[in-house]
Amino acid sequence: MSAAADRLNLTSGHLNAGRKRSSSSVSLKAVEKPFKVTVIGSGNWGTTIAKVVAENCKGYPEVFAPLVQMWVFEEDINGEKLTEIINTRHQNVKYLPGITLPDNLVANPDLIDSVKDVDIIVFNIPHQFLPRICSQLKGHVNPHVRAISCLKGFEVGAKGVQLLSSYITEELGIQCGALSGANIATEVAQEHWSETTVAYHIPKDFRGEGKDVDHKVLKALFHRPYFHVSVIEDVAGISICGALKNVVALGCGFVEGLGWGNNASAAIQRVGLGEIIRFGQMFFPESREETYYQESAGVADLITTCAGGRNVKVARLMATSGKDAWECEKELLNGQSAQGLITCKEVHEWLETCGSVEDFPLFEAVYQIVYNNYPMKNLPDMIEELDLHED
Ligand SMILES: NC(=O)C1=CN([C@@H]2O[C@H](COP(=O)(O)OP(=O)(O)OC[C@H]3O[C@@H](n4cnc5c(N)ncnc54)[C@H](O)[C@@H]3O)[C@@H](O)[C@H]2O)C=CC1
Numbered sequence: 001m002s003a004a005a006d007r008l009n010l011t012s013g014h015l016n017a018g019r020k021r022s023s024s025s026v027s028l029k030a031v032e033k034p035f036k037v038t039v040i041g042s043g044n045w046g047t048t049i050a051k052v053v054a055e056n057c058k059g060y061p062e063v064f065a066p067l068v069q070m071w072v073f074e075e076d077i078n079g080e081k082l083t084e085i086i087n088t089r090h091q092n093v094k095y096l097p098g099i100t101l102p103d104n105l106v107a108n109p110d111l112i113d114s115v116k117d118v119d120i121i122v123f124n125i126p127h128q129f130l131p132r133i134c135s136q137l138k139g140h141v142n143p144h145v146r147a148i149s150c151l152k153g154f155e156v157g158a159k160g161v162q163l164l165s166s167y168i169t170e171e172l173g174i175q176c177g178a179l180s181g182a183n184i185a186t187e188v189a190q191e192h193w194s195e196t197t198v199a200y201h202i203p204k205d206f207r208g209e210g211k212d213v214d215h216k217v218l219k220a221l222f223h224r225p226y227f228h229v230s231v232i233e234d235v236a237g238i239s240i241c242g243a244l245k246n247v248v249a250l251g252c253g254f255v256e257g258l259g260w261g262n263n264a265s266a267a268i269q270r271v272g273l274g275e276i277i278r279f280g281q282m283f284f285p286e287s288r289e290e291t292y293y294q295e296s297a298g299v300a301d302l303i304t305t306c307a308g309g310r311n312v313k314v315a316r317l318m319a320t321s322g323k324d325a326w327e328c329e330k331e332l333l334n335g336q337s338a339q340g341l342i343t344c345k346e347v348h349e350w351l352e353t354c355g356s357v358e359d360f361p362l363f364e365a366v367y368q369i370v371y372n373n374y375p376m377k378n379l380p381d382m383i384e385e386l387d388l389h390e391d
């Protein structure tokens with residue numbers, strides 16, 4: 001095969017604005033053995049990312065095995081199995097209705113079978129389910145498998161606060177990066193243009209170009225004409241922002257639900273961005289401050305989530321109805337998860353453990369409103385008081 005024929009060109013037309021990141025035009029060598037990919041998760045974002053990945057695996061058979069499996073937490077939908085509906089009608093009628101899925105995407109209810117002989121696992125489930133999924137997968141995943149986590153959250157436990165990618169690496173012994181960005185799932189599924197950030201460290205046991213997953217392979221796996229990918233190294237930075245912007249979005253929902261308008265929402269986002277960056281600097285010093293400003297996973301994700309995500313909707317309903325968070329989540333989301341409700345508790349527990357609650361007054365205020373019924377209208381004072389205390 002000639003050098004030219006042996007290379008694959010993926011061009012996005014996406015400008016690199018002088019940042020240190022992967023090129024938008026990827027020249028990719030055909031690989032020794034096409035990578036087999038499985039997506040674990042089939043919710044709103046899980047199904048959307050499975051669609052993206054399946055489109056690329058079909059489009060680049062020199063690089064990826066065309067058939068992509070999606071592990072589905074099986075459910076009965078009006079007497080039919082969700083997996084059967086997906087495999088026959090090519091729609092996830094519960095979590096991504098109205099979107100046709102590629103026919104090379106196969107739903108599998110058997111977690112262990114779905115990762116058999118796989119090279120790349122894309123994790124995409126609500127983060128509260130990750131520990132159980134990892135414990136089930138233990139012993140069934142080869143150490144050379146590579147992974148990307150699309151989850152937004154942290155794992156807080158005996159080991160302190162952990163990135164979910166690090167948790168996957170520790171539990172399964174596999175290298176894991178992250179994908180995070182300003183990506184409301186339904187907009188991506190409808191193929192409206194958006195950007196995202198993938199972050200991945202090349203592991204010590206990297207087997208070489210054409211044999212192992214590198215930044216070019218990841219770009220080929222996720223980049224679509226409607227979904228522009230930048231690949232960087234800062235796994236911590238993109239993961240911290242992805243997790244914490246959900247907490248900030250709850251704060252925005254409270255002030256919007258109270259009818260305070262755009263100025264109040266912008267104030268919450270300003271304070272929130274400061275706390276996100278401080279959290280990164282205090283607990284993940286390897287994260288890079290420029291990631292928060294320059295990448296889709298940074299301030300852009302904060303803006304889109306606070307404008308139209310599920311967390312903001314749940315918090316708005318809490319404010320307008322007086323119902324608690326769990327009732328509002330149930331009423332609005334039909335089985336989907338507002339991850340900020342769990343993350344604000346995990347963050348509170350971690351900050352309490354290390355005596356840093358007062359350094360994060362917004363995160364603390366959101367926690368107190370969700371779990372201890374503090375009045376939302378006191379939010380400005382809760383932030384202000386703690387700010388003064390800090391001085
Ligand atoms: N939906 C969105 O717009 C975006 C979501 N994310 C993140 O992606 C991650 C996954 O979110 P979604 O796919 O939207 O999930 P989702 O919020 O739609 O959750 C529903 C999923 O959870 C599954 N599930 C329910 N009980 C389960 C159990 N016991 N064990 C395992 N799975 C169970 C359901 O089967 C379904 O697949 C989250 O961390 C979220 O923050 C990131 C970007 C965008």
Ligand SMILES: O=C(CO)COP(=O)(O)O
Binds near residue numbers: 152185
């Ligand atoms: O992460 C998201 C957008 O990037 C989605 O946010 P919500 O979970 O609040 O819908």
